Amino acid sequence: MIEITKGSLLGRAAKWFDPRWRTLNMLGFILNRVTAIGLTLYLFLHLGVLSLLAQGAKAYDGFIALAHSPVFIFGEALVVAAGFIHGLNGIRIALNSFGIGARYQKALLVLVLVVALACSLVFAVRMFGA
Amino acid sequence: MNNTFYGPRSGESAWLWFAKALSGLVMIVILIIHFIANHFAAPNGLLSYADIVRYYQNPLVLAMEIGFVAFAVSHALIGLRGIILDLKPGAAFIRVINWLFTLLGASAIIYGIWLILTIAGRGAA
Numbered sequence: 001m002i003e004i005t006k007g008s009l010l011g012r013a014a015k016w017f018d019p020r021w022r023t024l025n026m027l028g029f030i031l032n033r034v035t036a037i038g039l040t041l042y043l044f045l046h047l048g049v050l051s052l053l054a055q056g057a058k059a060y061d062g063f064i065a066l067a068h069s070p071v072f073i074f075g076e077a078l079v080v081a082a083g084f085i086h087g088l089n090g091i092r093i094a095l096n097s098f099g100i101g102a103r104y105q106k107a108l109l110v111l112v113l114v115v116a117l118a119c120s121l122v123f124a125v126r127m128f129g130a
Numbered sequence: 131m132n133n134t135f136y137g138p139r140s141g142e143s144a145w146l147w148f149a150k151a152l153s154g155l156v157m158i159v160i161l162i163i164h165f166i167a168n169h170f171a172a173p174n175g176l177l178s179y180a181d182i183v184r185y186y187q188n189p190l191v192l193a194m195e196i197g198f199v200a201f202a203v204s205h206a207l208i209g210l211r212g213i214i215l216d217l218k219p220g221a222a223f224i225r226v227i228n229w230l231f232t233l234l235g236a237s238a239i240i241y242g243i244w245l246i247l248t249i250a251g252r253g254a255a
Binding site: 043 | 157174176203207218241245
């Protein structure tokens with residue numbers, strides 16, 4: 001595993017972005033964390049926004065109208081992309097953890113990233129086209 | 131770096147690691163259903179308030195949504211704790227995080243279940 005034991009807390013966090021670590025595995029590692037943090041933020045925002053449901057039809061449907069604006073759709077497209085990267089990579093990590101396909105983990109990471117990119121583009125086109 | 135081992139990290143029990151992996155996989159299935167019902171089947175991509183109340187009259191949907199919020203919150207907080215553990219914080223810091231995340235997670239799940247049941251209740255005439 002990666003040796004992160006020296007320096008301050010922030011210094012250790014900054015190691016994620018150190019170019020000397022940028023092997024393919026490290027790219028997968030960084031992408032998984034960045035998307036994890038983004039999706040966690042989205043989850044709590046999502047739970048918060050849904051409290052509008054408790055206020056009734058007017059409050060919620062007013063928000064739905066706002067959610068059709070391009071800024072919201074762009075944000076949602078980012079969430080979808082993060083979801084594809086994190087979800088597909090998660091399947092790869094889970095399989096590898098149980099020894100399935102562990103020999104091909106690098107090739108599988110490339111596959112995950114290509115499929116995630118393709119799916120994200122399809123979704124983005126669909127979302128902006130709607 | 132050539133052979134990365136994926137599994138519980140130091141300070142993360144095997145049980146928590148397994149819970150994270152399992153909840154992740156279950157969420158993928160629920161997320162697909164969630165997307166079909168809430169976005170693909172909706173006329174302009176999002177359900178209205180009335181649509182959601184109607185959708186929540188199905189007890190299977192309620193069970194799925196309650197499971198979804200519980201799995202998502204647990205997975206997110208176990209994962210976030212893992213990221214913090216990788217930064218090798220002190221034992222006191224980890225204890226604070228454990229309490230804080232347990233409290234935050236329990237509150238979020240209780241709030242989620244309350245919201246789901248409240249909305250479902252709006253449909254009962």
